[in-house]
Amino acid sequence: MKRVSLLHFPTCFALNDYNELLIENSAEGEENNLGGEQVLALIGTKEGKVLTYKISSAGSTKLAETRAGLCYGGVSALDVSTDIDKFVAATESGELFTADIVSNIVP
Numbered sequence: 001m002k003r004v005s006l007l008h009f010p011t012c013f014a015l016n017d018y019n020e021l022l023i024e025n026s027a028e029g030e031e032n033n034l035g036g037e038q039v040l041a042l043i044g045t046k047e048g049k050v051l052t053y054k055i056s057s058a059g060s061t062k063l064a065e066t067r068a069g070l071c072y073g074g075v076s077a078l079d080v081s082t083d084i085d086k087f088v089a090a091t092e093s094g095e096l097f098t099a100d101i102v103s104n105i106v107p
Helices: 018-024
Strands: 010-017 038-045 050-056 059-065 075-081 086-091 096-100
Touching (some): 018 038, 038 075, 050 086
Antiparallel strands (some): 010 038, 050 059, 075 086, 086 096
16 A cells, blocks of 8 residues: 655546556567556646656655646646546646656656
């Protein structure tokens, strides 16, 4: 069991398979040496930030964080898709924004 820090006041949570994201973005013929199950977790916060974590049996690693002041209000909904390599976030004020996931990942 892994814990989520409440320091950033989480408002929503989204999960996806980390290995699936990397497999779809690797070059043809390139081998993926990804051992075990790994999860990509996105946490929306009351401050309007989205935190991205890689969680595995060995522990968790913070991959990225959006800038403060990128949007008004807290993040109210998140959706992540490996098909488009982006996540979409909606805020309490009705704004939508997207960010690239793969550019922030170092396998």
